[in-house]
Amino acid sequence: MSRLFLTGRTVIRKEPLGPDAERRLRHERAMLERLRDVAGVAQLEAPRYPGSIVLADVGGTSLAELATPLAVDALIGLAVGLAQAVAGMHRRGVMHRDITPANIVISGDGIPFLVDFAVATSFAEIRPVFTHHTQIVGTMAYLAPEQTGRTGRSVDQRADLYALGATLYELATGEPPFGTGDPLRLAHDHLARVPAPPAKVNPVVPGPLSEIILHLLEKEPDHRYQTADGVVHDLERMREAQVRPAAASVRVGERDVPLRLLPPRLVSRDDEVATLQAAFEDAQAGRCRAVLVGGTPGVGKTALVDELRPLVAGRGGWFVAGKFDQYRRDLEFNGVHQALRALGRLLLAEPDAS
Numbered sequence: 001m002s003r004l005f006l007t008g009r010t011v012i013r014k015e016p017l018g019p020d021a022e023r024r025l026r027h028e029r030a031m032l033e034r035l036r037d038v039a040g041v042a043q044l045e046a047p048r049y050p051g052s053i054v055l056a057d058v059g060g061t062s063l064a065e066l067a068t069p070l071a072v073d074a075l076i077g078l079a080v081g082l083a084q085a086v087a088g089m090h091r092r093g094v095m096h097r098d099i100t101p102a103n104i105v106i107s108g109d110g111i112p113f114l115v116d117f118a119v120a121t122s123f124a125e126i127r128p129v130f131t132h133h134t135q136i137v138g139t140m141a142y143l144a145p146e147q148t149g150r151t152g153r154s155v156d157q158r159a160d161l162y163a164l165g166a167t168l169y170e171l172a173t174g175e176p177p178f179g180t181g182d183p184l185r186l187a188h189d190h191l192a193r194v195p196a197p198p199a200k201v202n203p204v205v206p207g208p209l210s211e212i213i214l215h216l217l218e219k220e221p222d223h224r225y226q227t228a229d230g231v232v233h234d235l236e237r238m239r240e241a242q243v244r245p246a247a248a249s250v251r252v253g254e255r256d257v258p259l260r261l262l263p264p265r266l267v268s269r270d271d272e273v274a275t276l277q278a279a280f281e282d283a284q285a286g287r288c289r290a291v292l293v294g295g296t297p298g299v300g301k302t303a304l305v306d307e308l309r310p311l312v313a314g315r316g317g318w319f320v321a322g323k324f325d326q327y328r329r330d331l332e333f334n335g336v337h338q339a340l341r342a343l344g345r346l347l348l349a350e351p352d353a354s
Helices: 021-034 072-091 158-173 183-192 207-216 228-243 270-284 301-306 309-314 334-348
Strands: 002-006 009-014 053-056 104-106 112-114
Touching: 021 053, 072 112, 072 158, 072 207, 072 228, 158 207, 158 228, 207 228, 270 301
Parallel strands: none
Antiparallel strands: 002 009, 009 053, 104 112
């Protein structure tokens, strides 16, 4: 990238290089066109130059260059600004897919801006497919578990919220949730390890902010924040409570309304979940196990079995499923066929050396 000096202003000129540069240029420009006038997001500028993108120059510094951990007031202000930018981006139907300190610029007056939309995508382009290891998009230290391709879940805009949580974790503690380094270790940590609470790593971090960050870092997409607007609400309530101790306490996820209807969560099924986990652990130890889950339609059988998904993924296993259609009894092996197809896709997504 280079800075150009025009009459009365400066702009940033970005020139993609390498194979497929023209396609990547068109793609990023299309994403930025959708995000015109969204606060906290890089903005296209005139004039156009062939083979490049021209962006407004906010005169800022990369967040990755700032010394961390940040002071509490600066941390809270940046957290609110980033969450608002992500919320505005998502309202326009765009998913960034690589939110990291390196892709955030802080303007001269302290406002954060999301930059680099080269791997961004629109909600309409999101497909429920398995991720091949060669197609992982994002930076490993900030990657949501479902982006690793190991959970069998498709990736949607909630992966941005996990990356936002990983970024805020670094700003609060000085390091990403699981550090940096070996990609395989980081992938395992995102799947299986629970990060230490930021307030425990850095005691000056307010407890409510620590809870918000950990909620962003939930392994299961259905269990973390569902919308950036919900994050903004909680952060603003927390900031108000910091200024006015008499203000109401923060209840994490209080105004977090899912963008889509989610399946109901399990209630009072601890014994059944423990039975399934014990069966899985027996199978891991080399003992053959099969479990039959019975019940009337709608009682929650699928939701119960789905509780095994994070446990299986976190221990390096594959979770696959298939469903028999009670109204298509002519397809007697369809459930098994679905499960085997899912297993085949997971196997194809593994590195060749595995």
